[in-house]
Amino acid sequence: MKTALWLYLFLFLAYFDLHAQYPVLTPFAISLGAGPAFIGWMMGTYSLTHLPGNLLAGVLIDRKGSRRYIVYSLIAAGAILLLQAYAHLPWHLLLLRAASGFALAFLSPACMALLASLSSDSVNQGKYMSGQGIVHTLASVLSPAAGAFIVAKAGFSGTFLSLGWLLIATGVMAYFSVPKTARKLPARAVSSLAEDGGSETGLNPATAPAMPFPLRYLLLPFFIASAQGVLFFELPLSQVSNGSRGILSTGILLSLLSLGALVTLSMLFLNRLSVLLRIGASLLGMALCFFGLAAVPSIPPGVVLFLLGTAKGVLFPAMASLFIGISGPGRMGRTFSLQSIATSLGAFAGPVTAGQLRGVVSPYFIAFLLVMTALLLLPHPGSGKLSAYHPDWNSRAA
Numbered sequence: 001m002k003t004a005l006w007l008y009l010f011l012f013l014a015y016f017d018l019h020a021q022y023p024v025l026t027p028f029a030i031s032l033g034a035g036p037a038f039i040g041w042m043m044g045t046y047s048l049t050h051l052p053g054n055l056l057a058g059v060l061i062d063r064k065g066s067r068r069y070i071v072y073s074l075i076a077a078g079a080i081l082l083l084q085a086y087a088h089l090p091w092h093l094l095l096l097r098a099a100s101g102f103a104l105a106f107l108s109p110a111c112m113a114l115l116a117s118l119s120s121d122s123v124n125q126g127k128y129m130s131g132q133g134i135v136h137t138l139a140s141v142l143s144p145a146a147g148a149f150i151v152a153k154a155g156f157s158g159t160f161l162s163l164g165w166l167l168i169a170t171g172v173m174a175y176f177s178v179p180k181t182a183r184k185l186p187a188r189a190v191s192s193l194a195e196d197g198g199s200e201t202g203l204n205p206a207t208a209p210a211m212p213f214p215l216r217y218l219l220l221p222f223f224i225a226s227a228q229g230v231l232f233f234e235l236p237l238s239q240v241s242n243g244s245r246g247i248l249s250t251g252i253l254l255s256l257l258s259l260g261a262l263v264t265l266s267m268l269f270l271n272r273l274s275v276l277l278r279i280g281a282s283l284l285g286m287a288l289c290f291f292g293l294a295a296v297p298s299i300p301p302g303v304v305l306f307l308l309g310t311a312k313g314v315l316f317p318a319m320a321s322l323f324i325g326i327s328g329p330g331r332m333g334r335t336f337s338l339q340s341i342a343t344s345l346g347a348f349a350g351p352v353t354a355g356q357l358r359g360v361v362s363p364y365f366i367a368f369l370l371v372m373t374a375l376l377l378l379p380h381p382g383s384g385k386l387s388a389y390h391p392d393w394n395s396r397a398a
Contacts, residue, residue: 003178004131006178007114008131008132008135010173010174011111011132011139012135013170014107014139014167016140017081017166019254019258020146020150021163022144022232022254023147023250024151024159027236039233039351040351042093042097044229045094045097046100047101047346048344049099049101049102049105050102050344052102053102053104054109054338056105061109061337067114067174069109070110071175071178072106073103073107074107074170075172076103077104078163079164080103081161082161082165084160085157085158085161101344108340109339112132112320112336115132116324116336132320134262134266137313140255140258140261141262143255144255146251148247148248148251148252151247152247218339220279221342221346222342223370223371223373224283224315224374225343225350226349226350226353227290230351230366230367232351233350233351233363234354235253256306257306260307260309260312260313261310263313265317270314270317275318275321278315278317279319279322279378281314282314282315282318283371283375285310285311286308286312286315286371289304289305289308290308290371293362294367295365350366350367
């Protein structure tokens with residue numbers, strides 16, 4: 001538990017730093033002369049450069065542990081932010097965001113693998129994932145408004161400098177506090193491989209198969225990340241015409257989004273409900289919220305974003321439980337690396353598509369279509385498609 005608390009602290013500081021940039025990046029890019037299409041590519045490139053890092057992270061984390069990659073990601077990303085404070089051209093910002101995307105590609109798989117390895121009980125693993133979601137959400141509740149406040153007082157350069165030093169300090173703290181090895185092994189085999197007697201293969205990362213679960217399950221994080229990328233592209237851009245007030249309103253709206261997620265993340269009893277039920281209900285709620293943003297402008301955006309956040313608070317712990325359940329022991333790094341790769345591809349495709357089609361169709365309607373596609377691809381609870389991975393997926397959580 002002590003390791004989890006330290007890790008939650010570092011994750012809070014890291015997420016706070018990263019989310020504080022969301023209301024700042026688009027106005028900063030516009031001040032450098034960038035247009036909507038270029039901003040879409042800038043946000044997408046950040047996610048695209050996650051891919052080589054995710055590919056490396058999956059194998060390296062399973063072989064060498066999470067600690068060194070958590071420290072590397074935090075310090076490297078902080079140094080890049082310090083350089084970002086001195087960007088003078090849109091291409092400078094594009095290259096630095098690409099470098100930051102690669103540096104941070106190791107952070108999420110390393111943290112998720114370390115948290116999953118702290119317990120061998122699937123219910124406790126679900127609680128650890130919910131705790132990570134709560135920490136993430138707490139940081140994202142405070143950070144957008146804080147980032148908008150800092151940029152109003154210190155300007156763009158001062159904001160990036162302060163956030164960069166915070167990331168570096170967090171990396172140094174992680175070096176001295178995160179253990180080199182986990183105390184416990186991940187959960188026993190729940191994949192079809194382990195159920196067929198392949199526990200030795202599951203426990204040996206060197207001989208474990210490269211694909212620990214069917215490829216189709218990666219479509220879920222891909223479409224969700226695409227929809228989120230559209231939201232993070234369109235929301236600041238729709239508010240930027242209001243100048244400094246637009247930056248502050250963007251920060252407040254993003255904080256409302258995270259506050260909604262915090263409400264449902266705090267309901268830990270939801271972890272005992274069916275994984276597919278939680279995923280399906282949250283996807284439907286997200287789709288309705290995006291449709292409301294696109295087609296019903298009379299609804300206050302703060303209300304819609306709060307409801308969208310509540311759906312996200314249900315979705316992400318359930319999705320983490322799904323990937324833990326269909327993975328095998330000794331392959332948590334590979335599993336969360338593959339999930340991060342799908343997320344990175346989606347976060348690249350979403351803003352790029354929205355940037356190109358913004359003059360033709362509402363980006364929020366694109367996000368609605370993406371979430372509905374994810375909902376339609378979700379296996380039916382009675383189909384039996386997940387029964388090979390966990391006997392209780394169709395009834396309740398483990």
